[in-house]
Amino acid sequence: MKTSYKLPNKEGYYGKFGGAYIPEMLHPNVEELQSRYLEIMQEPSFKKEFEEMLRDYVGRPSPLYYAKRLSAHYQTDIYLKREDLNHTGAHKINNTIGQILLAERLGKKRIIAETGAGQHGVATATVCALKGLECIVYMGEKDIERQAPNVARMHMLGAKVVAATSGSKTLKDATNEAIRDWINHPTDTHYIIGSVVGPHPYPDMVARFQSVISEETRKQLLAKTGSELPTKVIACVGGGSNAAGMFYHFLDEASVDIIAVEAAGMGLNSGLSAATTALGKPGVLHGSRSIVMQTDDGQVVEPHSISAGLDYPGIGPLHAHLFASGRGIFLSATDEEAVRAAFFVARNEGIIIALESAHAFAALDQLTLSKQDRVVICLSGRGDKDMATYMKQMTMTNQL
Amino acid sequence: MSRIQQLFARKKENVLNVYYTAGFPALDSTLRVLEALQANGADMVEIGMPYSDPLADGPVIQQSSQVALANGMTIAVLLEQLKEMRSRIQVPVILMGYMNPVLQYGFEKFCAEAAAVGVDGLILPDLPEYEFVTEYGEMVRKHGLDFIFLVTPETSEKRVRRLDGLSSGFLYAVSSSSTTGSEKNMEAVDAYLQRLKSYDLKNPVLVGFGIKDKNSFVSATKAANGAIVGTAYIKTLEENNDVNSSTAAFLKNMLE
Numbered sequence: 001m002k003t004s005y006k007l008p009n010k011e012g013y014y015g016k017f018g019g020a021y022i023p024e025m026l027h028p029n030v031e032e033l034q035s036r037y038l039e040i041m042q043e044p045s046f047k048k049e050f051e052e053m054l055r056d057y058v059g060r061p062s063p064l065y066y067a068k069r070l071s072a073h074y075q076t077d078i079y080l081k082r083e084d085l086n087h088t089g090a091h092k093i094n095n096t097i098g099q100i101l102l103a104e105r106l107g108k109k110r111i112i113a114e115t116g117a118g119q120h121g122v123a124t125a126t127v128c129a130l131k132g133l134e135c136i137v138y139m140g141e142k143d144i145e146r147q148a149p150n151v152a153r154m155h156m157l158g159a160k161v162v163a164a165t166s167g168s169k170t171l172k173d174a175t176n177e178a179i180r181d182w183i184n185h186p187t188d189t190h191y192i193i194g195s196v197v198g199p200h201p202y203p204d205m206v207a208r209f210q211s212v213i214s215e216e217t218r219k220q221l222l223a224k225t226g227s228e229l230p231t232k233v234i235a236c237v238g239g240g241s242n243a244a245g246m247f248y249h250f251l252d253e254a255s256v257d258i259i260a261v262e263a264a265g266m267g268l269n270s271g272l273s274a275a276t277t278a279l280g281k282p283g284v285l286h287g288s289r290s291i292v293m294q295t296d297d298g299q300v301v302e303p304h305s306i307s308a309g310l311d312y313p314g315i316g317p318l319h320a321h322l323f324a325s326g327r328g329i330f331l332s333a334t335d336e337e338a339v340r341a342a343f344f345v346a347r348n349e350g351i352i353i354a355l356e357s358a359h360a361f362a363a364l365d366q367l368t369l370s371k372q373d374r375v376v377i378c379l380s381g382r383g384d385k386d387m388a389t390y391m392k393q394m395t396m397t398n399q400l
Numbered sequence: 401m402s403r404i405q406q407l408f409a410r411k412k413e414n415v416l417n418v419y420y421t422a423g424f425p426a427l428d429s430t431l432r433v434l435e436a437l438q439a440n441g442a443d444m445v446e447i448g449m450p451y452s453d454p455l456a457d458g459p460v461i462q463q464s465s466q467v468a469l470a471n472g473m474t475i476a477v478l479l480e481q482l483k484e485m486r487s488r489i490q491v492p493v494i495l496m497g498y499m500n501p502v503l504q505y506g507f508e509k510f511c512a513e514a515a516a517v518g519v520d521g522l523i524l525p526d527l528p529e530y531e532f533v534t535e536y537g538e539m540v541r542k543h544g545l546d547f548i549f550l551v552t553p554e555t556s557e558k559r560v561r562r563l564d565g566l567s568s569g570f571l572y573a574v575s576s577s578s579t580t581g582s583e584k585n586m587e588a589v590d591a592y593l594q595r596l597k598s599y600d601l602k603n604p605v606l607v608g609f610g611i612k613d614k615n616s617f618v619s620a621t622k623a624a625n626g627a628i629v630g631t632a633y634i635k636t637l638e639e640n641n642d643v644n645s646s647t648a649a650f651l652k653n654m655l656e
Contacts, residue, residue: 011530021499023456023525024550024563025574166462167452179455186554284499284526285453297474298504299452 005251005327006207008317012200012288015325017317020199021284025183029191030199030287032106037201040105041098041208053097054212057130058087060094062213064220064376069348076369079230080379081217083242084353090381091210091242092123096192098209100127103190110134110189114178116143116171116238117308118150119381120194125159135159138177140170143308150385168302171312175286195239196316199287203244203316210245217376218249225374232257232367235378236359237330238274238310240319242380247322257329260319261363263305264332274303275332276315277323285314291323306335306389307355309381333362339393341365342383354381355389403492403520404546404569407443408604408625415626416617416654417444417606418633419496421464422481423473424450425641430473430481433637436647438491441655446523446628447482449475449497456525460631464638475505479513486518494548494569496523507536511543521546521569532566548572553592557599564601571596571603573624575610586619593623617654629654 005014012018012034022030040046054060063082071078083091096113103111111128113135115121121137128135137154141163144151154161167173182191196203196210218228233250235243237260250256265273273279276291283292285300293301293313305311315323322328333341338355341362346352353361357380369375383390394400401409408415418437422430430447437445450465450473457465475497485493495514502510502524514522522545527536532547540547546569551560553576564571573596575589589607596605607620608628620627633650640646 019531020528021526021531022528024555025456025552027552027559028554166459167466172453176453176455180458183456186552281504283503286455287526292500294500294504296504297476298501299469300500 005322006248008200008204012204014318014321016282017288017290017320017324018200018203019289020287021289022199022287023183025186026179026199028186029182033205034201036106037102037205040102046101046105049101050098053101054094058093058097059085060212061216061220062086064217064224066224067349070345073348074364074369076371076373076375079221079374079376081213081246081376083213083378083380084351084357084382088123088126089384090119090123090354091213091245092120092194093126094212094245095194095206095209095241096120096123096127099190099192100131100133103133103192104131106190108188108190110136110185111192112136112138112178112181112189113192113194114138114171114174115194116140116174116311117385118143118147118154119309119385121159121161122150122153122157124192125154125157128159129157136181137161138164138174138181140164140168140174142169143171143174147308170302171308172300172302179286195241196244196318197239197286197288197290197314203288203318206241207244207248207318210241211248213242213245213378214247214249217246221374221376229253229256230374230376231255232259232373232375233378234259234261234360234363234375236261236310236356236380237315237319238263238312238356239314240316242378244316244318246376246378251327258322258327259329259331259363259367260322261359262330262332263307263310263338263359264334265304265306267334268332272304274305274311274313276313277330278332280313280315288317290317290320291315306338307359309354309356310359331363331366333359337362337365339389342390343393351379352383353379354383355386357381402544402546402569404444407492408570411443412604412625414621415443415604415606416441417446417626417628418442419446419448419628419630420633420637421448421450421461421468422478423468423471424464424634425467425637427471427473427477429643430478431485432643433647434485434489434493436643437651438489440648440651442491442651443626444492444494446494446496446630447478449478449495449501451498451501454498458631460634464634475501475510479517482517482519492520493518494521494523495519499524499526508539511539511545515543515545519545521548523548523572525550529563529566537566550574551596552576553588560596560599560601564603567603569603570606570625571601572628573605573607575607575620586616589620590623593620597623614654
């Protein structure tokens with residue numbers, strides 16, 4: 001039997017990537033999750049509540065929208081999976097709903113999370129408010145300054161936002177601080193990681209919660225086209241949670257091209273980039289073996305992307321395996337290409353998309369597409385949070 | 401018998417292991433600190449290899465790591481600095497660090513070169529048991545290095561015994577589940593160490609995390625073979641960059 005790309009082995013490895021590279025202080029927390037996550041997720045009462053919450057609270061299924069004008073422009077068929085229409089405006093809520101239900105069943109009273117741009121922080125603060133649980137969100141000091149509206153949203157939802165002041169004061173350091181908090185609270189706290197990164201079982205657990213994206217897509221495509229399968233699925237990748245969800249149920253379908261788009265920042269060779277597979281090497285970051293942007297001496301480097309959600313020097317081990325095995329096609333889009341794509345989508349489809357998602361759309365210009373193609377793009381989030389960046393662009397080009 | 405085993409054969413209580421960060425406070429202070437520690441009564445020294453993302457460490461050690469990295473410290477530089485240390489240094493020397501820089505350097509090359517300059521053991525807190533058993537333990541042993549696992553108050557007896565079995569040199573008992581440099585409840589620590597003692601383990605036990613002065617050292621070593629002090633020493637070096645005088649004062653305060 002051919003092994004599935006979807007599932008890690010017992011130790012949490014996808015090929016050579018994954019595992020749980022954690023200090024002993026984290027062992028009780030991580031082992032509890034490893035031994036219980038599958039059992040809890042398979043309980044009928046869990047499944048029922050998860051499905052109800054996704055339907056009645058998040059607003060799922062999210063539509064699969066045939067993008068007529070984009071399709072005409074690229075002379076192919078393009079469908080958008082509208083994760084931007086979820087409650088809180090992005091795919092992140094699929095995972096936080098799943099993890100809060102899991103945390104409840106583990107008897108945890110205190111929730112911690114890391115956030116970069118604040119989307120995962122808001123999605124975590126949201127589910128904590130919903131369940132009446134204490135919520136502490138770690139956020140880099142620099143990101144707190146850059147993302148004031150999301151910081152305010154988290155405060156309004158009752159979360160405590162703690163500034164990560166160590167290291168480079170961004171997402172990577174917020175993650176370090178959240179892990180340290182977890183080390184210091186070995187029994188009462190659940191850490192809701194926002195992406196398919198971290199020690200086993202997080203990459204698998206988060207991928208399963210996000211896999212609803214591709215599960216719905218198959219049904220919706222079947223209803224619209226008579227076939228469950230697209231020819232290509234495209235998603236942006238930072239840590240890679242929306243991509244994991246978009247790819248999941250297509251990974252073992254050999255006819256479907258899996259296309260991941262990383263953030264090239266100012267350009268792959270500019271020194272200001274976040275294209276991990278293009279620039280990184282195998283290494284260990286935040287508890288798993290994956291591909292990591294680092295110096296020759298193994299120090300993790302600070303990445304750059306205009307999109308805070310893609311501004312991460314690693315990538316989930318599932319994606320590292322898709323890259324290394326050749327199952328996934330990894331492209332990258334620069335800041336400029338992403339902004340251009342965002343304006344193109346706004347003016348051709350009437351949708352203001354998040355900067356993260358814009359990277360996936362920018363990849364359309366790099367692909368050879370034909371009339372036989374059926375392309376699904378994961379529209380992972382809406383662009384409200386990025387209006388400051390878009391306004392700057394319009395000011396520069398005299399459109400404001 | 402390794403240098404660490406010889407130490408514990410000779411001295412079974414109040415063993416003091418001092419941690420410091422390589423390349424801190426200055427790039428070339430590594431050896432001077434090591435000599436000062438030996439001269440002022442440290443039984444063993446643990447040298448931290450600085451890393452950009454030290455998950456198990458608190459802010460003081462992370463800050464010292466950042467200073468060391470900015471000073472230009474790398475594994476290659478450190479091994480070069482330690483090349484001649486055995487002409488002057490008799491105490492056991494342990495390298496502590498995180499997996500990523502070691503993997504980049506080459507795990508086996510690292511073990512071989514560390515052993516060649518006279519390093520006695522390794523502490524790599526984010527190298528898990530599974531990977532140690534299946535991949536890396538053999539390379540560590542092949543080059544004659546001791547490998548020290550950590551245990552915490554939450555580690556089950558079964559797991560403590562397994563990690564003790566995999567360790568050589570000593571077992572590192574983290575005094576409570578926390579990062580380095582946190583405040584500790586010494587009574588709870590004592591109960592935990594008594595429990596470890598009752599297991600009658602293969603290795604001596606050194607307790608670390610939260611040891612900062614004579615009181616905590618004496619209290620911690622009641623039921624353990626000794627203790628590891630790190631954060632408090634780094635703070636001292638931060639306040640007084642003169643390695644000799646600050647080390648002498650610090651160890652005098654710990655030991656007398």
